[in-house]
Amino acid sequence: MTGVRSPGASPPEQTAMDVVVVGAGLAGLAAATELEAAGRRVQVVEALGRVGGRTASHHRYGQALDAGGGYVGVRHVRVRELAGRFGLALTPTAAPGASLFDLGAGPVRSDARRPAFNALAVGDALDRLDDLAAGVPPADPGAAPDAAELDRLTVAAWARREFAHPDARLLIDLLVRQMLAADPAEVGMLHLLFYLASGGGVHYLTAFSGGAQQDRFAGGAHQLAERMAAALAWPVRLGSPVTDLHAEHPASGGARPATGSIRVVGPNLTVRCARVVVAVPPGPAARIRLHLPGVRRPPGPARTRGATVKLHVIYDRPFWTDGGLSGWVTAGAGPLRYVVDDSAGRDGLGVLVGFVTGPDARAYGGLSGAARRTAVLDRLANWFGPAARRPLALLERDWQAEPTVEGCYAAVPEPGWWTAAGPPWSAAGRAGPASGALGGPVYWAGTERCAEFYGHLEGAVRSGQEAARWILAADRVGR
Ligand SMILES: Cc1cc2nc3c(=O)[nH]c(=O)nc-3n(C[C@H](O)[C@H](O)[C@H](O)COP(=O)(O)OP(=O)(O)OC[C@H]3O[C@@H](n4cnc5c(N)ncnc54)[C@H](O)[C@@H]3O)c2cc1C
Known part of the structure; x- marks a missing residue:
């Protein structure tokens, strides 16, 4: 593979890059691919000794x-496009065959993919979830009707309040554990509704066929990151965790670049660049120290x-x-x-x-x-x-x-987080500049920075591509 550099190889320390991308998951690699296609010099740096992040x-x-x-949905069109572009088959x-449901009284066989619950109770629960989710704007969940109350309530408390039938409550319990890998007693109702709205609704999100x-x-999802990395002109620097982003002092006698120049630093890394895409999950992102005047970090659920x-x-x-x-x-x-x-x-x-x-x-x-x-x-x-x-x-x-992930499948914030912190992306509703203005030097990507398909491979790809578009648009404005 030509596009991956081991930690021992000599770094391009003397070469200032246009963009450094922190994190070689699908978000970071999607950003790098777009930026390089537009003629930018891009260095991807990755903490681990491999690319792919949460695909492995x-x-x-x-x-x-x-x-x-690993799973790719029918609406995950950007992932599908990349798979085709990089020669990967789905x-x-x-x-x-039959399913088994083991919900307390031993395994029960069924030809359906849902347990033989009371049909009215299940229909009511699913309809209520979809109706409520339809009222949550994914770009700004805090603007939903009753957002503060929904955010405060856990999913378990909401289900107890809304449904008398035990089948409705159990169905919601099973769905949350499956979709969010979390306990409904620890997840805020607003987060669940946001997740449903972002990802396409409860029926779509839980379905295999369709x-x-x-x-x-075919052959594993890790291949997509590997092929994207291999196609980059500048090899990904593996084994290079980023700890700090510094404002670079003007080079001796030189003018400060209009966008401001940044030094990306880690224990075995120093790279200078004009812009940075931080494409790491919210937990690790919160540990990267910012020494950049005027740049703020968008909120990200610190605990998951x-x-x-x-x-x-x-x-x-x-x-x-x-x-x-x-x-x-x-x-x-x-x-x-x-x-x-x-x-x-x-x-x-x-x-x-x-x-x-x-x-x-x-x-x-x-x-x-x-x-x-x-x-x-x-x-x-x-x-x-x-x-x-x-x-x-x-x-x-x-x-x-895994310390470079913290939260999987994706970050699940605690109840109350959404309305206290606000969306973890820019006002544009997707990945955007930390400074809140077009032209800011640091862009935050990753599946948790995407209002569309949050927590999915598709959200990661969209966030990275969106970060690249912001940078290219900012460059046009700054010209
Ligand atoms: C078990 C599991 C099953 C899943 N199943 C599905 C599924 O079937 N379908 C689906 O669509 N999604 C699924 N997901 C979610 C999906 O994998 C993620 O949404 C997606 O891979 C996230 O991509 P990302 O680029 O945003 O982040 P990541 O893949 O987490 O990439 C971030 C990268 O940043 C690196 N990094 C972190 N900190 C630093 C630092 N300081 N310096 C340098 N590098 C750093 C990390 O090592 C990592 O490589 C699943 C996730 C898990 C864990």
Whole structure:
């Protein structure tokens, strides 16, 4: 790969760049790709020893398995465009067969993808969510009717207040744990409604076929970041965490650049540039120190309630399909809340993907390796029979343990955050300049800086592309 530089390679310290992009996730790489296409000299710097951020893969038995983000929805048009541009194929996630619902009285088989709940109660709950979400402007959730009250209320408290039927309450509990990887008792109602409005509504967000989980990348989602990085003229500087952004003193005898010049600094990094795109999640972004007069950091939820451990349990074949099961499970108790079949086909290895979310993930992370394995295989054996106890491999990725992420699938703020802090993006409604004015030197990107498809790969790409457009527009104004 030509576009990735290891930490040992000599840095272009003497070369002032037009733009430094901090973070080589999809947001940062989307920004860099657009800026470079417009003729800018761009240096991407990345804390980790790899690109891709919250997309990453396990490589086992000749297959790449998405350890992080992987599913691509039918409305994720920018991701789809990039996939096509970089020569990557998408493959449908469809796994035909029956689902299992284990909501307290043992596993129940169903041909549907939702439990056999009271239809009226479920219809009412889903309609209420969609109706309320329709009133939340994603660019400014605080402007929604009753925003302050909705922000203060947790989802659990709202469901208790609004629905007498236990099926409606349980459905909402299951949805929040699935969509946000968080406990409904810790999530503000306004955040849930914003997330639904931003991402396309509850039906779309929870659907595989025709919904937000329609496809995945053949060969793994990590490839998109790798191919984008490889196509950049200036290789990504890996292993280079950024700690500080300084205003650069004028070069001796030289005039200060009109936009102001910035020194991007880390333990093994100094790069000068005119503009910076910070494309890192809100937690790590809050730790980057700003020494730039007049530049402010937009709010970002410093604490997050989201937590995920994503598991892959690999078998020599997808034996559950023998009995007509799809591999799909929804459970009312942890550790495994959701299981789906990510096998590449019916003739090869069987791959079950499990999600441990919210408080379950925090508790699970504290168990020994042996206790975690026993807990997972016990559950799978209960659902799929004794063969489930004999996997070829059980792989885990505990995203809450990753200091460059903090919050997954994406940051979930505490109740009250939205109306206290305001949106984490500029008034333009998407990524924008920290100074609040076109031409500001620091731009904040990342999926949590995007009002559209917040928390998704699509939101990351949009935020990066939008940051690039802001910079190009600012350059035109400043000319
Ligand atoms: C388990 C899991 C499953 C998911 N499933 C899906 C899914 O199916 N579909 C979907 O659309 N989305 C999914 N997501 C969400 C999706 O992966 C993210 O929204 C998206 O990848 C975020 O991209 P980003 O570029 O905004 O941030 P990131 O991918 O987090 O990239 C930020 C980069 O910045 C780097 N960084 C941080 N601090 C610094 C620093 N100080 N200096 C330099 N570099 C720094 C990080 O190392 C990282 O590489 C999932 C996420 C997880 C964790």
